Amino acid sequence: MNSIKKEVIIIGGGPAGLAAAVRLYEQGVRDLLIVEREKTLGGILRQCIHDGFGLTRFKEVLSGPEYAQRFIAEVERLNIPYVLDTTVLAVTSDRQVTAVSRNGLVTWEAKAVVLTMGCRERTRGALGIPGERPASVFTAGVAQAYINLYNTMVGKNVIILGSGDIGMIMARRLTLEGANVKAVLEILPYPSGLPRNIEQCLNDYHIPLYLSHTITDIHGRSLLTGVTVSRVDERLQPIPGTEKAYECDTLILSVGLIPENELSLGAGVELDARTRGASVDEHYQTGVAGVFAAGNVLHVHDSVDFVSLEAEKLADAVARYVRTGSLPKCDIKITTSPEIGYTVPQSISGTQDVQLSLRVKRPFRNCSVEVVQEGATVGSVKLKKAVPAEMVKVPIAWQQLRTTRDLEVRLQC
Amino acid sequence: MASKYDVLVIGAGVVGSAIARELARYELKIGVLEKNLDVCYGTSGRNSGVIHGGFVYDIGSRKAECCVEGVLEFDKVAKELDIPFKRTGKVLVGNTEEDYKNLEKTIAIGKINGCIGLEMVHKQQLHEMLPAVVGEFAMFSPMSGIVDPFQYTIALAENAKVNGADFYFNHEVASIRRQNDNTYTIITTLGEFDTKWIINSAGLGAVKISEMIGISGYKLVGKKGDYIILDQKVGHLLPMPVYPVPINTDMGVHMGTHLTPTIDGNVIVGPTGDAVDDLHYYGVSQGNMDYLAESASILWPHIHKSDYIRNYSGIMPAWLNGENEMKDFIIEARTQAPHTINLIGIESPGLTAALPVARRAVKLLAERETLRPNNRFDPNRKGIVRFAAQSDAEKARLIAANPDYGEIVCRCEKVTKAEILQAVHNPLGVDTMTGIKYRTRAMMGRCQGGYCQMRIAQIIREELCKDVTEVLYARNGSNLFVGKVRE
Numbered sequence: 001m002n003s004i005k006k007e008v009i010i011i012g013g014g015p016a017g018l019a020a021a022v023r024l025y026e027q028g029v030r031d032l033l034i035v036e037r038e039k040t041l042g043g044i045l046r047q048c049i050h051d052g053f054g055l056t057r058f059k060e061v062l063s064g065p066e067y068a069q070r071f072i073a074e075v076e077r078l079n080i081p082y083v084l085d086t087t088v089l090a091v092t093s094d095r096q097v098t099a100v101s102r103n104g105l106v107t108w109e110a111k112a113v114v115l116t117m118g119c120r121e122r123t124r125g126a127l128g129i130p131g132e133r134p135a136s137v138f139t140a141g142v143a144q145a146y147i148n149l150y151n152t153m154v155g156k157n158v159i160i161l162g163s164g165d166i167g168m169i170m171a172r173r174l175t176l177e178g179a180n181v182k183a184v185l186e187i188l189p190y191p192s193g194l195p196r197n198i199e200q201c202l203n204d205y206h207i208p209l210y211l212s213h214t215i216t217d218i219h220g221r222s223l224l225t226g227v228t229v230s231r232v233d234e235r236l237q238p239i240p241g242t243e244k245a246y247e248c249d250t251l252i253l254s255v256g257l258i259p260e261n262e263l264s265l266g267a268g269v270e271l272d273a274r275t276r277g278a279s280v281d282e283h284y285q286t287g288v289a290g291v292f293a294a295g296n297v298l299h300v301h302d303s304v305d306f307v308s309l310e311a312e313k314l315a316d317a318v319a320r321y322v323r324t325g326s327l328p329k330c331d332i333k334i335t336t337s338p339e340i341g342y343t344v345p346q347s348i349s350g351t352q353d354v355q356l357s358l359r360v361k362r363p364f365r366n367c368s369v370e371v372v373q374e375g376a377t378v379g380s381v382k383l384k385k386a387v388p389a390e391m392v393k394v395p396i397a398w399q400q401l402r403t404t405r406d407l408e409v410r411l412q413c
Numbered sequence: 414m415a416s417k418y419d420v421l422v423i424g425a426g427v428v429g430s431a432i433a434r435e436l437a438r439y440e441l442k443i444g445v446l447e448k449n450l451d452v453c454y455g456t457s458g459r460n461s462g463v464i465h466g467g468f469v470y471d472i473g474s475r476k477a478e479c480c481v482e483g484v485l486e487f488d489k490v491a492k493e494l495d496i497p498f499k500r501t502g503k504v505l506v507g508n509t510e511e512d513y514k515n516l517e518k519t520i521a522i523g524k525i526n527g528c529i530g531l532e533m534v535h536k537q538q539l540h541e542m543l544p545a546v547v548g549e550f551a552m553f554s555p556m557s558g559i560v561d562p563f564q565y566t567i568a569l570a571e572n573a574k575v576n577g578a579d580f581y582f583n584h585e586v587a588s589i590r591r592q593n594d595n596t597y598t599i600i601t602t603l604g605e606f607d608t609k610w611i612i613n614s615a616g617l618g619a620v621k622i623s624e625m626i627g628i629s630g631y632k633l634v635g636k637k638g639d640y641i642i643l644d645q646k647v648g649h650l651l652p653m654p655v656y657p658v659p660i661n662t663d664m665g666v667h668m669g670t671h672l673t674p675t676i677d678g679n680v681i682v683g684p685t686g687d688a689v690d691d692l693h694y695y696g697v698s699q700g701n702m703d704y705l706a707e708s709a710s711i712l713w714p715h716i717h718k719s720d721y722i723r724n725y726s727g728i729m730p731a732w733l734n735g736e737n738e739m740k741d742f743i744i745e746a747r748t749q750a751p752h753t754i755n756l757i758g759i760e761s762p763g764l765t766a767a768l769p770v771a772r773r774a775v776k777l778l779a780e781r782e783t784l785r786p787n788n789r790f791d792p793n794r795k796g797i798v799r800f801a802a803q804s805d806a807e808k809a810r811l812i813a814a815n816p817d818y819g820e821i822v823c824r825c826e827k828v829t830k831a832e833i834l835q836a837v838h839n840p841l842g843v844d845t846m847t848g849i850k851y852r853t854r855a856m857m858g859r860c861q862g863g864y865c866q867m868r869i870a871q872i873i874r875e876e877l878c879k880d881v882t883e884v885l886y887a888r889n890g891s892n893l894f895v896g897k898v899r900e
Contacts, residue, residue: 037821037824085820087821087824087827089827098805100808100812100819100821101819101820102812102816102817102819102820103812103816103819104809104812104813104819105805105808105809105819120859120860120863120864121860121863123722123723123860123861123863124861125642125721125722125724125861126719126721126861127721128641128699128702128718128721128724130696130697130698130699130702130724131697132695132696133695134886134891135846135885135887135891135892135893136886136891136893139863141863142862142863142866142867145867146867146870146894147898149867150867150871151881151897151898151899152870152881152893152894152896152897152898153894153895153896153897153898154893154894154895155895156895177898216699217696218696219696221693221695221888222886222887222890222891223886223890223891223892249895262825
């Protein structure tokens, strides 16, 4: 099979891929192609018909499709090439991208490959929830697609496990469509989603949120008939004797997102066990030369604005890489103290300013995140409160760095 | 008016489907009554998917005889039915002196049973064969293999169907009336059927059917096993099934928690072994999942919760005699119940032994009835060509001939629209979501349908002109949707 040469192949036409494409084009990279498996561009935003998108970036309240449309319109206006209904089957470490569509198989040979495949939802099976396996146990995104894209109503009496943002948004959506959302259960002692969603999606509709609770049994042979809910202790283990039965015909799971890195692994990209995304340097380059990643395939974001902004930074680096064939080496590793979940990027060059994205592992009040090199603070940010649901950004000015020794990110309270 | 048959088979598990296929070699009007909406919904679809060697069954037993016959012929069967089968071999791994003696005993029994090639392998050899496995030595059975139980049962049933057998799903037998001429009327939840012969292969329901045809006294106990399925990522660490040394229990030989690769590269951990009275409860317990991970990790320390993709359980219908001893397969034609063949206690190794069991059942019938061969019988069946299993050149050819092969519906398992469409229009007329799943593997991957299930539900609706409320997940009453969001 002959391969077609391209400067840049972007895998995935969601917000990260679209933002990267537009910025690459603006930077003068014209020989690029967005490869999208769906019938339209936009990624997961197509089904996110609620508002709240774009506050940081556009200072406007947009729905998901509106947000996507801003970028799609740019892609169309600039005539940036894309293919739809085309699924990438494999990426190699020498940047060959093989895809399939109704037209057949095609292989592109790219100078740079941009991984923007997004993430998938953690499932019941991945969580290992015990019980029977009736119909009507859905992940939140699947229920959202059924309702918003396929005009199909999934149930009437609903329990939601997990206080992730999509779960809370679905609590509101289902309520608005006439379903009775009986409860949202969260195993942790604090919510997983954003505070604004607790207000606007649960409290406004009097939907109770039970923290430190989880589902310990699922009932129903054909269709879901109910669940058993238990309180959990500090070690997140169910406390015997606290079981409570709920009747319901639908269970929605909002229990986490997993970056979808099967293609990345095939290309030899090493993942960071903490993010389950690639380990990248400040150029968003993975361990495989010329393969870059941004957006939810890299680490799960709290807001789409940060996805598109991150993808634009990636695009700047990719443009430079395509022009010059290389990028400054990033030998300064970033380690984290136990309170910090992870950082992205995981290494920097020390030759330019960077902004670290990170999350704390549990809620903190009145603290500061500090980046330390050999005892000296080289970047910090003060926070009134820090919660795992919200990403924290910490700028590091390169002039502050004195050596090429590793950095450690710490939390000071 | 009741439909008239020469033979009605009750139960479309792997054995019932095999019987229907073997009966189709003769000029007979054959029907299969199944209470579920597809084949393979009971024990047949809920096991380890291992084609067994035959070394743990009592010498001279039907289990031993049928199992060895089954394992030896399986290459031919897989070829005829166009199903994937891998003769992977299998090991029973031991550590103690007692284990060693037990394995030597197992080899001795196996040899008498007719197993081929059983041998002890020592630590070094074991390590070379299976670097990811922990143990001092093992018994190796080169003939053992793995199969997809869904594909196998579906293939048998489809082959029976194209050779003339009728399948009736959603037809649960409510009662059976024997007529004066010793023929039968079977009353089901969806109508009546007249038949001369009844073959009871109802698996977990076999005692109930047995009593309906006038043979009482059997007692079933459920041997329930919970399983965990692991991601294909770890599949390369397990090229063949790995078992501990079997232990004798009052429930018969328990094979212990083992690890089995699937045809598609996943790893199955299980089963547990609980005796249960409820033969319909398929729930998996937290305690059992924890036990599985812990006990299997001793043999194969690569079980991480982050690789879990699903769990399931199966129940095997074992029958106990008056002394509560686990007994052999029953395949019988009793004079007290003329024109019936009664199958009881077809548990493991029922998957391996399905065709041998079927042939014995058909033989009993042939000894009592003049049968004429069906000259049009074709033992060969073609399955759905799977895109993911093809070379790039073949993939390109498939798409050129049918562009639907270029449209990936299931992202994880790379199942194309062409395959989904063939599955939706399957020869047996099954129209559930799980029917598509078992025929194509769509929704079986690590995202468990997160990407494709909406598309598949939509394709079912469009292709079969179903109302939104008519899409079923697996069973009656498992309607996926309560209606439209907006009219």
